[in-house]
Amino acid sequence: MDRRRPNPDTTLGYLEQLPVLVLLDRLPVPVLAVAQDGLVIYMNRAFEHMLGYPQGALRECVIGDLVHTVSPPRSAVTELHESAGKIVALTHRDGSTVRAALSRSTLERHDDPVMLVCFQDVTEQLWGGGRVPHFE
Secondary structure, three states, rough: OOOOOOOOOOOHHHHHHHHHHHHHHOOOEEEEEEOOOEEEEEOOOHHHHOOOOOOOOOOOOOOHHHOOOOOOOOOOHHHHHHHHHEEEEEEEOOOOOOEEEOOOOOOOOOOOOOOEEEEEEEEHHOOOOOOOOOOO
């Protein structure tokens, strides 16, 4: 058996042949991809739902439009890298603030043109005085 090519008749082969965007769309965790210039190039349905937007409404926005902590002249991507593992403030469609823990980028090589991060909504936990989990 040739191990270099996935066998689509196995469960592992099925997973290996799924396009990455299909997998990201199916995740229940909010995921966001940002280009080096701060342009949001991808978000999954869970991210849009967390901020109250219909699917596709946030395409090609700028990260500074969504994250309160990003302030010029700093690079939005630099700001996101430095905020990894911390709570960030996001703008909900209704104008309210959503607090979310931000992961480190899953794409970590210096030549990766995209930063891919996950979020964990902790707004209710903060209001209730609960303990916020560390998220990386």
